[in-house]
């Protein structure tokens with residue numbers, strides 16, 4: 001009999017696990033309460049980047065004079081913008097659904113919860129009664145939702161979370177963004193591009209506290225140049241509304257006033273009502289399911305992947321975990337098998353300039369006391385960057401000084417999210433700086449800066 005594999009949550013982790021397991025011969029049921037594709041498609045990666053594409057075009061319009069044009073743009077048409085974002089997410093959900101159906105995955109609409117180690121209960125909502133299905137293996141991939149602190153009365157009008165911003169009812173005149181991690185800075189970029197004046201509350205002394213300080217400094221410089229106010233070393237603790245103004249009050253009594261506030265202060269696991277306790281599944285202090293390198297929880301046939309597993313919160317990582325789970329469920333890990341290496345996952349921040357990194361960062365190596373060679377080449381030297389009229393940023397390559405093996409890299413600049421793939425492959429495949437330097441690349445192209453950094 002085929003392995004009965006039940007997946008709860010149809011985001012990137014669940015979809016990839018379902019597609020892989022069904023290809024490998026499992027009997028797969030995927031339970032999703034909302035839309036196949038998950039929050040990644042409906043609320044996070046896709047709508048935010050669709051909006052940023054519009055904002056980016058508006059920013060480009062403002063820079064067009066340097067390229068001999070005099071383009072101007074009207075304020076965005078919010079209903080057209082909303083229709084475009086919805087159109088993209090609907091098309092992606094439809095293609096995910098069609099792909100899984102064509103592979104024979106049983107798609108079930110409803111809320112899934114564990115009713116014991118081998119039993120999943122499905123509540124289809126509405127009039128229909130709940131029912132149970134039995135499973136040999138279960139994947140929990142229910143994702144996460146934005147964290148809303150008790151002091152913030154989110155109303156979707158003036159006090160927003162990211163999910164209210166695709167687009168909001170009106171473009172904020174003066175937006176206060178709380179939180180300067182990846183999501184916060186992307187929304188700063190988005191709204192300043194759309195024409196808002198923006199203040200960013202930064203809890204430490206650097207935006208993007210987890211990133212290379214030089215990378216963060218490049219973004220801060222660009223924010224300041226385009227009029228973004230940075231309120232550093234400030235922890236928001238209260239929010240007052242007076243008429244059309246919203247005032248964010250910080251721990252040290254500093255007040256930041258705006259017409260709107262957007263909260264980007266992390267997420268919480270979507271585990272309420274999931275029956276974790278009933279099935280004996282252990283969670284960590286933050287409520288995320290604890291997993292081993294196969295994504296197994298403490299109950300070996302119950303797996304967790306994606307945001308619920310509390311690892312790197314990226315759609316790409318969620319999908320990679322989903323694939324590994326499916327392979328493990330089907331016994332493939334007993335063959336030649338590579339564990340997922342979270343340290344080698346590439347990631348990008350869709351600001352302007354774009355930021356991307358992979359592998360070992362300079363600051364991290366320094367903290368570890370590890371000897372490295374660092375080379376840095378600015379895009380200002382690139383012919384293509386001059387042609388495109390955007391010489392901002394640099395490529396930084398980290399390699400082993402003895403072997404020349406490429407250990408990591410950071411890119412700040414146009415198309416960083418695409419260019420980082422080259423360094424990503426180099427890091428994964430243990431390529432050396434010479435391999436990159438000796439590759440004959442296209443001219444003129446931004447990628448030439450990668451080869452120059454490898455010299």
Ligand SMILES: Cc1cc2nc3c(=O)[nH]c(=O)nc-3n(C[C@H](O)[C@H](O)[C@H](O)COP(=O)(O)OP(=O)(O)OC[C@H]3O[C@@H](n4cnc5c(N)ncnc54)[C@H](O)[C@@H]3O)c2cc1C
Nearest residue numbers: 009011012013033038039040044112143306307313314315
């Ligand atoms: C604003 C924003 C932008 C982002 N942009 C990017 C980006 O550009 N690139 C990137 O890689 N990552 C990005 N991320 C992170 C990315 O969205 C997440 O890491 C990713 O969505 C996690 O995927 P997942 O499979 O864990 O589940 P999710 O995408 O969160 O989906 C979980 C699914 O489970 C369903 N579900 C929950 N509970 C139940 C239940 N009990 N029964 C049935 N169904 C249930 C939900 O309806 C949902 O569809 C962004 C995050 C945010 C907040």
